[in-house]
Amino acid sequence: MNDNDIDVMLREYAPRWRAAQPPPPTARAALSAATGTTGRAPTRWRPRHWLPVLATAAAVGLVATGIGVVRNQAAPTPPGNTPSTSPGVVAWLDRPEANQEIPTTMVPLSPDPSRAENLRPCRARDLRVDRYPDGAAGNRLMILELRSVTTPCRLDGYPGVTPLDGSGRVLSVPIQRQTRAYDHPVALGGAGVGTINLFWPNGWCATPVDVATLRLALPEGGGTLTVEGFGPSNCGAGSPGEKTAIHVSSIEPVEYQQPHEQTPFDAVEAEWQGPPSVPAGGRLRFQVTLTADRDVVLDPCPDYLIFLGHVGNETKVGHALNCAGVPYRDASGRPYLPAGTPVVFAMEITAPPRPGAQEKLTWQLDLMVGSAYGPAGGVIDIT
Numbered sequence: 001m002n003d004n005d006i007d008v009m010l011r012e013y014a015p016r017w018r019a020a021q022p023p024p025p026t027a028r029a030a031l032s033a034a035t036g037t038t039g040r041a042p043t044r045w046r047p048r049h050w051l052p053v054l055a056t057a058a059a060v061g062l063v064a065t066g067i068g069v070v071r072n073q074a075a076p077t078p079p080g081n082t083p084s085t086s087p088g089v090v091a092w093l094d095r096p097e098a099n100q101e102i103p104t105t106m107v108p109l110s111p112d113p114s115r116a117e118n119l120r121p122c123r124a125r126d127l128r129v130d131r132y133p134d135g136a137a138g139n140r141l142m143i144l145e146l147r148s149v150t151t152p153c154r155l156d157g158y159p160g161v162t163p164l165d166g167s168g169r170v171l172s173v174p175i176q177r178q179t180r181a182y183d184h185p186v187a188l189g190g191a192g193v194g195t196i197n198l199f200w201p202n203g204w205c206a207t208p209v210d211v212a213t214l215r216l217a218l219p220e221g222g223g224t225l226t227v228e229g230f231g232p233s234n235c236g237a238g239s240p241g242e243k244t245a246i247h248v249s250s251i252e253p254v255e256y257q258q259p260h261e262q263t264p265f266d267a268v269e270a271e272w273q274g275p276p277s278v279p280a281g282g283r284l285r286f287q288v289t290l291t292a293d294r295d296v297v298l299d300p301c302p303d304y305l306i307f308l309g310h311v312g313n314e315t316k317v318g319h320a321l322n323c324a325g326v327p328y329r330d331a332s333g334r335p336y337l338p339a340g341t342p343v344v345f346a347m348e349i350t351a352p353p354r355p356g357a358q359e360k361l362t363w364q365l366d367l368m369v370g371s372a373y374g375p376a377g378g379v380i381d382i383t
Contacts, residue, residue: 089287090325092346097318100300102367104261111253113184115192122146122153122188124223131227138202138234144216144227145195145254152189155251159196160217163209163229163246171209174245182252193254199247200230203238211246219251263367264296268337270376272363277381278351284308288363288376289344292337298323299334307362308380309352317349318366356382 132143146155158180163171186194198214211229218225230246238244274286301323308315326335326343337343347363362377 088344090322090343090345092348093322095320095322097303098320100302102263102300102302104263107257107260107262109259110257116154116185116187119152119154119187121220122148122155122218122222124218124225126150126153127225129225129227138236140200140230142198142230143195145193146188147193148188152187154185154187155194155219156185157219158248158250161246161248162215163211164213164215165210166212171211173209173211174243176245176247178247178249180250182250182256186251186253194251195254196251197249201244202234202236203242203244204233205235205238205240205242209233265365265367267294267296268292272376272378277383280351280355280382281353282351283348284351285346285348287344288347289342290337291342292339294339296337297330297334298326298336303366305364305366306347306349308349309356309359313352313354313356315350315352351382
């Protein structure tokens, strides 16, 4: 496990963990959590927030980012394997990519850091701390949420962290600060909640220690708080004599969003449906259903990409979406995805030339904004 893995884990794992917990009385709305099942069962995830998971060894898995919510479903082969002939399905057309420029807007940093500019520094007496421990395979994660119980105040930077044993003696456990992702003060009070993420990997293979408590020193001379610690050390994946550090994040909003570009298609869900298998070199016909949570105009009409197989035995194609075939028109006569109304598109691709079990199928809109929308897809047996 390297520092970058731990940085990502500390920043991204906390929302996923919180989303899986029963909501506390004043809990925020959790970010959509990555969930999944094996085989051909449906899976659903929000790719922009694809989240790392503590592995069963001493590693953290990291998956890539994207945009939108995705639902994937494998279904029995439709009669004749020709979804394009089904009623209500927008026909597939062999149209080359048009490389249309999709309009974008810039989403600012949220929450607005100016909310904290004129607030006084928080003091220990102002705060209530909620502690949420978690972990796997001896790796320990601790999520602290900080709320002001007095007037609004601010926290800015890193807490000082001192590990203590059961008698209150300081332990020689290293402390390592992780890269600061939210480089602004955090406003506490009302809906403003701060969080600190602490992680202790399972590689402590020196003389065992018991981190009974952690003493936290607040920034700007705000005093100290004491919370329950990690407990006994664990020598899971370490080498003899190794002393793993406790990694600590800066104080961040419990939920925040970095500035980024977005397109109208951020409001769209994609669902894939197709046969469980296709002959090697044969023609795979499947369907993609797009559902928008608000009206999304298909002008300009986006391109899409399809990938099937793996490196060395993969088919890749790009086409323009058949927007002209969409049966809905706005007041200006432009095709669009009406809010809440599924629109089904027929899709086709030639399978790779060699057989393979559980080959990955990926479909995604190509929005030309740095990261593609999607993906939607699943697995296909190439026979």
